[in-house]
Structures are given as structure tokens and as C-alpha cells.
Amino acid sequence: MDIQPLSISGAWRITPQQFPDERGVFLEAFQQPAFHEAIGRSLEIAQVNTSISKVGTIRGIHYADIPPSQAKYVFCTQGAILDVVVDIRTDSPTFGQWDAVVLDDIDRRAVFISEGLGHAFMALDDNSVATYLCSTTYSPTREHGINPLCRTIGIEWPTEDRNGNPITQIISEKDRNAPGLNTSKEQGLLPTLALAEGFVRGQK
Ligand SMILES: Cc1cn([C@H]2C[C@H](O)[C@@H](COP(=O)(O)OP(=O)(O)O[C@H]3O[C@@H](C)C(=O)[C@@H](O)[C@H]3O)O2)c(=O)[nH]c1=O
Structure with a gap:
């Protein structure tokens, strides 16, 4: 299991070793000791989510209030997704930046997203199955969205699926109507890096 940090602090890419045989x-998919050694904390799992998405579907950008926010360990058991981490921590040196990893049924990578970060993904194939281990249960009143098409963030969503066909975006009404990054900041909704890091330290 190879675990590498992404360009945004608090996010990692995990590449598992695969053992193919005649079967x-x-x-x-997840291993606590290797996770702890690389990331310096454990992931206590309170909920496991699965969503199945049509090609072109964009879910997110979602984040949850600290405490306790929601850390996520995301992988794709069927199809392919572009998994995106957005730094929405207002005092972070990479505030407003994003990073992305293709998660698919070939490399079977995962992404770990710490508390306080924004998360979104796009399905690059039909019936793409995203599964994620979550540190907390769902709290609808503490979960918020940022528009995935926000120009300030400028996520470069793929225009072709993994077979090279043009993509038509599918976005929920809720996500389409979500505020952009600047409005979310003005409304005082966004977390700080100090708050996020303090919370994670307290969990160790
Ligand atoms: C996320 C979630 C949703 N739901 C319900 C609420 C709603 O009726 C339906 C669909 O919810 P949503 O539209 O929020 O689902 P979705 O847009 O797939 O939300 C997910 O997006 C990705 C990017 C994440 O990071 C996740 O944490 C989660 O926010 O499922 C739960 O019951 N439990 C949950 O944990």
C-alpha cells in the first residue's frame, strides 16, 4: 500500500497492492496500521456510503462543520470517478485550490480527505460506484455545499468520459444552487485550517 500526500495538506492518495490470480x-482496500503510519492518525469508521452515478454526474462540493466534520476515505469499486479535494480552509496557504485523482476499477486507488476539506467527484463511466468510509454519521444540518462550477475554484471537470465520449454534466438542483466559494466565505460558513488541525490533533 503506497500512501502519498496530495498538493493540499490533509489529503492523500492511496494505491493498494493488487493480487491477481486465476479467480x-x-x-x-483499507488497512488501519498502514494508514496510521503514513498519515499519523487512525480512521474510526462510523458510516460507509455508496453512491452509483450515471456518466457525467458531479456530486459536491460538500463539507461538514467542525466539530466533528467528516473525514472520508473514498474508492471506486466499479467504473471510474475523478475525485476532487478542495481547500476551503480560509487561512490555508492553498485556500481555493483543488487537487484530483482518478479512482477506478483498474488501479483501485483511494483518496483520504481530512476534516475541513471540500469533496466532490465526477463519474467518468456509467454506473460508477463510489464507496467511502466516513468518520462520522450523516448530519444534514451540518453538511454544506459549494457550487461545483464555481469559477473562483475553477475545477477543470473532464469533458470526455473514460472511453473518450463527450460528457454531459448531471448536477443535482441542490448542488447547482449552492453558493460559490466567495459567498460561502462571506457568509462565515467555511472552516479554518487552525480549527481543522486542532480538531484532528484532538482525535489522535
Ligand atoms: C450523504 C447522505 C445522504 N443521505 C440522503 C439525503 C438525500 O435524500 C440523498 C442524497 O443526498 P445527497 O444529494 O447529499 O448525496 P450526494 O450528493 O451523493 O452527497 C455526497 O456527496 C459527496 C461528494 C460527499 O462527499 C458525501 O459526503 C456526500 O455529501 O441521500 C443520507 O441519508 N445519508 C448520507 O450520509
Whole structure:
């Protein structure tokens, strides 16, 4: 299991070792000791989510209030997604920046997203299955959205699926109507890096 930091602090890319044989393939999708050694904390799992998305679907950008926010360990068991981490921590040196990893049923990578970061993804194939281990249960009143098409953030969403076909975006009404980054900041909704890091330290 290879675990590498992304360009935004608090986010990592995990590449598992795969063991193919005549039956198929085996891999460890998550392993607490390796996770702890690389990331310096454990992930206590309170909920496991799965969503199945049509090609072109964009979900997010979502984040949850600290405490307790919601850390997520995301992987894709079927199809492919572009998984995007957005730094929405207002005092962070990379505030407003994003990073992305393709998660698919070939490399079977995962992304870990710490508390206080924004998360979104786009399905790059039909019936793409995203599964994520979550540190907390769902709290609808503490979960918020930022418009995934916000120009200030400027996520470069793919225009072709993984077969090279043009993509038509599908976005929920809720996400389409979500405020942009600047409005979210003005409304005092966004977390700070200091708050996020303090919360994570307290969890160790
Ligand atoms: C996220 C979630 C949703 N729901 C319900 C609420 C709603 O009726 C339906 C669909 O919810 P949403 O439209 O928010 O689903 P979705 O847009 O897929 O939300 C997810 O997006 C990605 C990017 C994330 O990071 C996740 O944490 C989560 O926010 O499912 C739950 O019951 N539990 C949950 O944990």
C-alpha cells in the first residue's frame, strides 16, 4: 500500500497492492496500521456510503462543520470517478485550490480527505460506484455545499468520459444552487485550517 500526500495538506492518495490470480483479484482496500503510519492518525469508521452515478454526474462540493466534520476515505469499486479535494480552509496557504485523482476499477486507488476539506467527484463511466468510509454519521444540518462550477475554484471537470465520449454534466438542483466559494466565505460558513488541525490533533 503506497500512501502519498496530495498538493493540499490533509489529503492523500492511496494505491493498494493488487493480487491477481486465476479467480480474479484481491486487494486490501483499507488497512488501519498502514494508514496510521503514513498519515499519523487512525480512521474510526462510523458510516460507509455508496453512491452509483450515471456518466457525467458531479456530486459536491460538500463539507461538514467542525466539530466533528467528516473525514472520508473514498474508492471506486466499479467504473471510474475523478475525485476532487478542495481547500476551503480560509487561512490555508492553498485556500481555493483543488487537487484530483482518478479512482477506478483498474488501479483501485483511494483518496483520504481530512476534516475541513471540500469533496466532490465526477463519474467518468456509467454506473460508477463510489464507496467511502466516513468518520462520522450523516448530519444534514451540518453538511454544506459549494457550487461545483464555481469559477473562483475553477475545477477543470473532464469533458470526455473514460472511453473518450463527450460528457454531459448531471448536477443535482441542490448542488447547482449552492453558493460559490466567495459567498460561502462571506457568509462565515467555511472552516479554518487552525480549527481543522486542532480538531484532528484532538482525535489522535
Ligand atoms: C450523504 C447522505 C445522504 N443521505 C440522503 C439525503 C438525500 O435524500 C440523498 C442524497 O443526498 P445527497 O444529494 O447529499 O448525496 P450526494 O450528493 O451523493 O452527497 C455526497 O456527496 C459527496 C461528494 C460527499 O462527499 C458525501 O459526503 C456526500 O455529501 O441521500 C443520507 O441519508 N445519508 C448520507 O450520509
